[in-house]
Amino acid sequence: MHEVDIAIIGAGVVGLAIAAQVASEDREVYVLEKNETFGLETSGRQSGVIHAGIYYPQGSLKATTCVDGNRMLYQLCRTYGIGHRRLGKLIVAATDEETGELQSLLERGERNGIVDLAILSKRDLKELEPNVEGVAAILSPSSGIIDSHALMRHFVARLQEEGARIAYRTEVVGIEKAADGYKVTVEDSTGRFTFVTRIVINCAGLQCDRVAELAGMDIVEAGYKLHYCKGDYFSVSSTKSKLVSRLIYPVPPPKLTGVGIHATLDIEGRMKLGPSVQYVDSIDYAVDTQHKQLFYDSVRIFLPFIEYDDLEPEMAGIRPKIQKPGEDVKDFVITDETDKGLPGFINLIGIESPGLTASPAIAEYVGSLVEDLLGK
Ligand SMILES: Cc1cc2nc3c(=O)[nH]c(=O)nc-3n(C[C@H](O)[C@H](O)[C@H](O)COP(=O)(O)OP(=O)(O)OC[C@H]3O[C@@H](n4cnc5c(N)ncnc54)[C@H](O)[C@@H]3O)c2cc1C
Numbered sequence: 001m002h003e004v005d006i007a008i009i010g011a012g013v014v015g016l017a018i019a020a021q022v023a024s025e026d027r028e029v030y031v032l033e034k035n036e037t038f039g040l041e042t043s044g045r046q047s048g049v050i051h052a053g054i055y056y057p058q059g060s061l062k063a064t065t066c067v068d069g070n071r072m073l074y075q076l077c078r079t080y081g082i083g084h085r086r087l088g089k090l091i092v093a094a095t096d097e098e099t100g101e102l103q104s105l106l107e108r109g110e111r112n113g114i115v116d117l118a119i120l121s122k123r124d125l126k127e128l129e130p131n132v133e134g135v136a137a138i139l140s141p142s143s144g145i146i147d148s149h150a151l152m153r154h155f156v157a158r159l160q161e162e163g164a165r166i167a168y169r170t171e172v173v174g175i176e177k178a179a180d181g182y183k184v185t186v187e188d189s190t191g192r193f194t195f196v197t198r199i200v201i202n203c204a205g206l207q208c209d210r211v212a213e214l215a216g217m218d219i220v221e222a223g224y225k226l227h228y229c230k231g232d233y234f235s236v237s238s239t240k241s242k243l244v245s246r247l248i249y250p251v252p253p254p255k256l257t258g259v260g261i262h263a264t265l266d267i268e269g270r271m272k273l274g275p276s277v278q279y280v281d282s283i284d285y286a287v288d289t290q291h292k293q294l295f296y297d298s299v300r301i302f303l304p305f306i307e308y309d310d311l312e313p314e315m316a317g318i319r320p321k322i323q324k325p326g327e328d329v330k331d332f333v334i335t336d337e338t339d340k341g342l343p344g345f346i347n348l349i350g351i352e353s354p355g356l357t358a359s360p361a362i363a364e365y366v367g368s369l370v371e372d373l374l375g376k
Contacts, residue, residue: 045317083147231275
């Protein structure tokens with residue numbers, strides 16, 4: 001039976017970043033992807049924001065990998081010419097009560113290691129963004145946007161340079177513990193094929209819980225069962241897109257199911273609003289046009305120049321959450337499952353936002369788990 005060193009399940013931004021990190025000439029590394037190319041699921045359906053790491057609980061993997069990933073992404077963008085803009089971001093308080101929240105958000109961000117946050121008065125805010133309405137704001141200069149597809153192309157080029165390969169249209173359908181690793185069964189257009197790998201890295205995004213189940217894990221007991229949470233986006237007419245020059249966010253809702261419907265700009269300067277937050281039972285990317293009023297009501301408070309007719313449905317993405325509706329925010333799970341009887345099986349579960357920003361730091365973290373395992 002064919003033997004490889006590392007099998008990575010999923011060619012989203014996280015699987016690709018990890019493959020680029022762990023690939024080397026003396027290792028056989030495969031990325032297995034069920035779709036015809038990379039980045040067709042969550043990694044291709046998100047806001048493209050390079051987050052600073054303000055929101056997440058201190059010491060959590062979300063906080064540490066986001067803060068590190070922010071720095072690493074800008075470095076990668078500069079070195080390899082990946083499209084990005086360090087626009088900066090404003091979190092805008094609409095009322096005096098929300099102003100109090102700004103102070104605690106700023107302190108949380110500072111505890112997470114962000115050094116450049118500042119609170120702006122109403123006047124400072126008007127000076128920076130004359131078309132934004134609010135009583136105060138946090139300015140986060142290190143937030144920005146990235147061409148996420150170009151980032152993924154970069155990781156693909158790096159992993160291929162190091163000799164790793166990607167098998168597209170190849171779905172992992174079975175994982176069985178073997179003497180020194182795992183028997184992985186894949187299905188492609190020619191049928192089924194089984195090979196042996198020393199290490200499995202599960203980066204299957206919206207299917208990561210099912211992949212963990214394939215390996216025999218009890219996902220309910222482990223707390224890995226996913227709850228899909230959809231986010232719709234609406235685009236804003238191009239004339240209005242030019243009326244702000246930064247990313248504009250409201251104060252986030254409690255429990256952080258999302259960070260509030262906000263305005264982002266893409267690399268071409270087009271504005272989109274979103275994502276909304278709606279737990280769903282299945283994967284369906286159709287935008288619910290009935291949400292238009294909700295979008296309008298959410299943003300007109302701080303972006304009063306937006307009119308109802310400026311909004312057009314754009315796209316939707318789905319968050320792979322382990323946080324059930326009403327529960328407190330949950331951290332990323334990134335772990336080698338030796339303790340659960342599966343040594344060399346590395347799970348990445350619940351990699352929702354800020355997974356794009358965090359991707360290079362997650363890759364470094366998983367890389368160190370791999371070195372520990374292969375060094376044993
Ligand atoms: C609405 C929304 C907005 C977001 N905005 C931001 C943002 O602005 N900034 C930010 O930092 N993060 C953001 N995120 C988070 C970020 O997009 C994700 O964390 C990241 O894209 C996850 O990447 P991934 O590689 O883990 O998953 P995915 O991109 O979903 O990739 C998983 C891959 O695994 C494959 N796969 C699954 N099962 C199998 C199998 N059995 N066999 C083979 N292949 C399989 C899938 O086909 C898929 O290609 C956002 C997320 C959402 C939903």
